[in-house]
Amino acid sequence: MSLNQLYTLVCFILTGVVIGILFDVFRIFRRSFKTSDIITYIHDFLFWILTGVILLFSIFTFNNGELRGYIFIGIIFGIILYILIFSKYFIKIFVTIISFIKKIIGYPIKILFSFINKHIFSPIYNIFCKFKRNFKFKLPKINFKIRKNDKLSNKIQQ
Numbered sequence: 001m002s003l004n005q006l007y008t009l010v011c012f013i014l015t016g017v018v019i020g021i022l023f024d025v026f027r028i029f030r031r032s033f034k035t036s037d038i039i040t041y042i043h044d045f046l047f048w049i050l051t052g053v054i055l056l057f058s059i060f061t062f063n064n065g066e067l068r069g070y071i072f073i074g075i076i077f078g079i080i081l082y083i084l085i086f087s088k089y090f091i092k093i094f095v096t097i098i099s100f101i102k103k104i105i106g107y108p109i110k111i112l113f114s115f116i117n118k119h120i121f122s123p124i125y126n127i128f129c130k131f132k133r134n135f136k137f138k139l140p141k142i143n144f145k146i147r148k149n150d151k152l153s154n155k156i157q158q
Contacts, residue, residue, distance in 0.1 A: 008068075009070050009074045024090050030043070
């Protein structure tokens with residue numbers, strides 16, 4: 001193995017570590033904020049798009065676009081290395097930071113939303129309800145009864 005290949009292997013190990021960090025960022029976001037299933041699908045899609053961009057960038061930057069076996073070995077080794085050694089500490093630290101920030105910012109945001117709801121959305125809602133009460137449209141009831149056509153039913157029976 002030449003020095004150039006060793007340099008490339010180290011670069012792709014670091015690329016694997018970056019992909020592991022990206023994976024943990026999405027895990028931290030899911031753990032810190034409750035999201036719907038569609039948002040989770042969008043996050044997964046974004047993760048794979050970003051991972052693909054990182055891989056393409058690394059392959060073209062560090063190895064001139066050539067695919068070699070040791071590239072994939074380096075990426076997998078980097079991801080495994082990150083997950084086994086650093087992942088739990090990275091997640092623990094950032095979940096703690098995000099929960100602390102949510103506690104600090106949460107109260108002023110609740111006050112802001114309550115103000116907006118009370119002074120902006122409630123009057124608009126009340127106006128809409130008054131408008132709806134004053135202009136109720138009644139649709140005529142339409143009864144769809146199936147009548148037998150005597151001529152047609154007689155022909156079918158014969």
